[in-house]
Amino acid sequence: MAAKSFDLIVIGAGPGGYVAAIRAAQLGMNVAIVEREHLGGICLNWGCIPTKAMLRSSEVFHLMERAKEFGLKADGIGYDLDAVVKRSRKVAGQLSGGIGHLMKKNKVTVFMGAATIPAKGKVSVKTDKGTEDLTAKNIILATGARARELPGLEADGKLVWTYKHALEPAHMPKKLLVIGSGAIGIEFASFYNTLGADTTVVEVMDRVLPVEDAEISAFAKKAFEKQGMKIMQKAIVKKLDRAKDKVTAHIEVGGEVETHDFDTVISAVGIVGNVEDLGLEALGVKIDRTHVVTDEFCRTGVDGLYAIGDIAGAPWLAHKASHEGVMVADLIAGKHAHPVKPETIAGCTYCHPQVASVGYTEAKAKELGYDIKVGRFPFIGNGKAIALGEENGMIKTIFDAKTGELLGAHMIGAEVTELIQGYVVGRQLETTEEDLMNTVFPHPTLSEMMHESVLDAYDRVIHM
Known part of the structure; x- marks a missing residue:
């Protein structure tokens, strides 16, 4: 043929x-x-x-x-x-x-x-x-x-899950271990924790959501812990012992190996x-x-x-x-x-609270040799956030002190995955701090915090 x-x-x-x-x-x-x-x-x-x-x-x-x-x-x-x-x-x-x-x-x-x-x-x-x-x-x-499968941590669909198993769960986890705190791991941790699973997250790096700005990671960790999650950073799951209805995880943290029992493990260690x-x-x-x-x-x-x-x-x-x-x-x-x-592509993580970012983190901007100005604004200072009952969050913006270029924007809180696009468009249009300051943001909206964060970078913040 x-x-x-x-x-x-x-x-x-x-x-x-x-x-x-x-x-x-x-x-x-x-x-x-x-x-x-x-x-x-x-x-x-x-x-x-x-x-x-x-x-x-x-x-x-x-x-x-x-x-x-x-x-x-x-x-x-x-x-x-x-x-x-x-x-x-x-x-x-x-x-x-x-x-x-x-x-x-x-x-x-x-x-x-x-x-x-x-x-x-x-x-x-x-x-x-x-x-x-x-x-x-x-x-x-x-x-x-x-999904990447690590030796000894392979999924079996019953006790140890990949994202696919977690989307069609065979049972509701009572005691859950999530290995990896990138977007996939933390979203599943958020979902099952909210529905009542006793959730532990193990992250090999020194912070959760390791690709995010360090300040956002720290804020997220605090929020997750407040919701009852246990977060183990700089920790490695060395092996899993599988029994009929439980998994014993050997977790190395601070040079010591601890053992913890779980009924379900979700492996989210990359792709x-x-x-x-x-x-x-x-x-x-x-x-x-x-x-x-x-x-x-x-x-x-x-x-x-x-x-x-x-x-x-x-x-x-x-x-x-x-x-x-x-x-x-x-x-x-x-x-x-x-x-x-x-660096023009936004990352969005739909955990609770949501996390979104575009451009360079503060550490990356410094590493690249930029002289920077940083602005921050908390959700607690925003009328719409308080009316929504969502006072927990912050917006952080990073500018090149010499040119006013928006180098990076980092957010945590309600609906930030929708808000981030404002900064994405701004970066695409090569906006400066002056353009953003002169933009009239509607009231009452969460987006006003984006304006305030820019103003804060230049010591002009109004509502804080």
């Missing part, structure tokens, strides 16, 4: 791949996309979206428990974990189905199966019905990543790129620690082969993958393409 010919073949239909396919189709290309599991990838099916649905349930539950504070009555408050999970799966299913519709609408040909690249410009897809041979001048790798079984090594693609090495335009060094999203390295964020997908499609079409700069 003759090979089917396309202008572009995208391997992987997550938020990088499917967006690249849509953009390429908009630009008049004949596009094929290959997906071995679900349209929408991990993000829509087993990541960003279903976790947010579950976290929303725990947030509403938390608010119900606070009803009295708001002059409301709510008796017999409880939850049905199966129903919470069912809702999150329904949300994921709805969005995954929507991707199928988008592929049809944009005339993208979908092949469900596992892809290999036997030679440059060729893709072989193993489907349920046999093998499909495809050819294209350009190929985009968007195969994503999966590894899906680089295997594609034929990349034979093509001459350079792979470094499970990630494809690319230039700033996502080119692999093999003519016509690009890599985007998680497989191309940090930051491992859906919105970075999508933006790279658009950039590569534009590049292939001969349009002017802007490379994605990591």
Whole structure:
């Protein structure tokens, strides 16, 4: 059977791949996309979206428990974990189905199966019905990543879970250990802790949420501990002894090994790129620690082969993958393409309280040699935050003292994952402190704190 010919073949239909396919189709290309599991990838099916649905349930539950504070009555408050999970799966299913519709609408040909690249410009897809041979001048790798499994800490689905098991829990944990306090670990810790699990978080680095600004990490730790979480920093889980209904964790902290019993463990110790079984090594693609090495335009060094999203390295964020997908499609079409700069991409963590940031941390700005001005504003000084009953939080901004450039913004508190975009747009437009000071923020809103934080950096703060 003759090979089917396309202008572009995208391997992987997550938020990088499917967006690249849509953009390429908009630009008049004949596009094929290959997906071995679900349209929408991990993000829509087993990541960003279903976790947010579950976290929303725990947030509403938390608010119900606070009803009295708001002059409301709510008796017999409880939850049905199966129903919470069912809702999150329904949300994921709805969005995954929507991707199928988008592929049809944009005339993208979908092949469900596992892809290999036997030679440059060729893709072989193993489907349920046999093998499909495809050819294209350009190929985009968007195969994503999966949970890293450490020796001795492997998931079994019963006592030790990955994020996938945690999204479809076999039981409600009573005593939970979460290994790793990055976004995935801390979001699950937040969810299960809110629903009543006795939760311990172990982090190998010297602070929780280690990629965040140190001040935000410290604030978060205090908030988590107030909610009853136990946080162990500079700690390593050396091994897990598994019994019928419990796990004994050997945790090294401060040079001593302690043992603690748990009924459930969630391992969230990072991710590894899906680089295997594609034929990349034979093509001459350079792979470094499970990630494809690319230039700033996502080119692999093999003519016509690009890599985007998680497989191309940090930051491992859906919105970075999508933006790279658009950039590569534009590049292939001969349009002017802007490379994605990591420091322009916001990170959002949907724990309680939420955490969001963009740009450099205070430590990084100093390390890069900037003379800086730092502003801070607490939620307690904001009328809307107090009215919402969300007084716990802060906004921190970092400026270049010489030019007034906004170098970084870091937030913790209610809805900061929505607020951060104001600073992202500001940085994209190369705004200075003067522009931000002269912007009129609406009242009463949480966004006023963004204004006050800027004013504080220049000793002009009003409400503090």
